[in-house]
Amino acid sequence: MSLGAKLGEALVCLRAGRVTLPYPAAPRPTPEGFRGRPIFDADRCIGCAGCANNCPAREILVVDLCQEVRILQYLGRRCTYCGRCAEVCPEQAITMSRDFETASPRISDLRQRLEIFMGACQRCGRCFPERSPLESLKLKGYRFDDIESERWVYRSAAFLDGHPLVEDVPIDLD
């Protein structure tokens, strides 16, 4: 038994005082720049899918529901909050919030779904964002399936039904 060493160790403990924080009884603020749950802003998103292309966890999916509606889904299942999506977004439509208390028995609580109205080029049929959703609605697409009657066919809708990527993954823990 080395008394000096023991006294020294006791001193280390005594000097420390009480350090335990009252969390969760009192909230614990996170510092500026904290990478919490990403928040998607539908008003700013232009549907470029840069976030989906750069997500290391492949948790952002972009599907065209039809010519004029693009769906962006953030699933939040295995998101690592790395913040790459927010970093590459050209419109700052994604912000890393300070929200970290995201525990939930239902995984769909974390999901975010954006419906982005896209204008389609009358010539090439490719989508581009319109200035406002109202304007987008007025436009008509080019890729008619039934040209004679100029009937709009919602091509992608059939594909989407029951698609495992689009439907929420049923992970319910309760």
Added chain:
Amino acid sequence: MGPREILNGLRAAHGEGIQRADIPSDTRLYLFVDRGALPSICRTVFRDLDARYVISIGADDRPYSGSFMVAHDFAFDRDHVLCSILADVPAENPTVPSITPDVPAASWAEREIRDLVGIEPEGHRYLKRLVLPDGWPEGVHPLRKDFAWDTVPEDYDEDRPFRFDDPPEGCTVVPFGPFHPTLDEPAHFRLYVEGEMVRGCEYRGFMAHRGIEKLAESVLGYNDIPFMAERICGICGCVHSVAYCQAVESAVGIKPPPRAELIRTVMLEIERLHSHLLWVGLACHIVGFDTLFMQSFRIREPLMWIAERICGNRKTYGLCLVGGVRHDITPEIADELRGVLGTLTSEWRDVVKAVSRDRNIQSRTEGIGVADPALVKEMGIIGPVARAAGVAMDVRKDHPYAAYDRVHFRVITASGCDVWSRVLVRMEEVFESVGIIQQCLDHLEPGPLQSPLDDMLPVGRIGLSSVEAPRGESHHFLITGENNRPRRWRVRAPTYQNLQGVPSMIRDQRLADMTIALGSIDPCFSCTDRLETVEIATGKLQMWSPEEIATLASPAPGVSTQEVHCR
């Protein structure tokens, strides 16, 4: 001695066997050799030139060159050269002469190549499966390119029990793990005990496979991988992410801007600080001294907060991209960091002063888990375990990367070879890390954080990178590939080598000392297990007779003592 001199020396001895060599810089040497010449060249490199064995890599190169490939990596620590010895292996006859009889440390790596790529190491004396579970079908090799990343073979029998080896006569088996209070991750040791003395053990690890390397080779892109690499390890994540980025940078010749290198260095040292404080705490916890466990963690906490302040998260920093970093250290954060380091230094000094005189800790750790310099050499042991055996190896000094060539620090060594020496080494290294961070903060000049990356990265280039993780050298081997992702990426975590030395560290010790002896290498099983597809592996530790141990300490050439399958 530079890479050119090493090459000339090897040419003189093995002229025929060396097909060509590539010297992209003063610190790298790639030798392309005949597969038949591998053992003799590796023996010369390992024994005569006294290089340190790093890792062996197997790769399926058939879609590109029509053959398999095997590479053995060595490090010339005194000459600051990393060397890879590569050989083509024909697709129709995937066998390669084993180097394990000459280089015992290669035992695990060769068995892993056999499991995952299906290249048979001929002459390896113990070819039990290492990575793949017993129920995995024969002839299915997950790292081959014709094996899709999401495949589960139809005849995979998940429930097949392990085949365990019989304990030696007179010994009883004591299972240790996969769940044990002192193991934070799953690994299973079957300890053969005679009375209270451990006489040997059988190890089964690789229970935490997540298929990260396969994912990187088939799903992710170059700039996705740093974030996955970070998750190889919960403690030294930044190390893996930096090592990966440096491997790509070394392969394609990108130089990150100086400010990015300094920020990488700062974050790596913050990581080392928190890891060493955590380890000292855990070591105290293992020997039953929870007071110091609490205090270590208390002193460590402000470090986690400052990491969170710099990069938005206390542990997974998300710091690196190929060619630079994502987070800047502003002057305000630098001041905060200096403050944190000041407090830490004074508090840690008190702890070190008290602990280094504490007879209780000393008597629990002195003479325990001995790894002498001979074992360090044979098993390729690295990091604080090697330094505690008096071997002054430190990748930061031997193969400087990031900004380590611009800072001054000492390589801390001790001579006791035991757990107590490892405690002392780690406690002292904390002060060196603090010094490195302070120097980096002083050197920080305004500048870009990211090198421009405009073109596609060239294909088929080889990159090596070593980073000194808190627990030893992390080594990454990489071949660049098509589709914006590497063809092959091999991660060698420090525990991979250190764990192979554990059997001889715990041999003939009391059962109660097993926990701290194992804990003293700071084992990180998820790091070691990283790799491939599914889960579990088999592995066996051979019993060592005293004669074998003796021959191990002074290896006689050609003698089959290197039967030491020290897994």
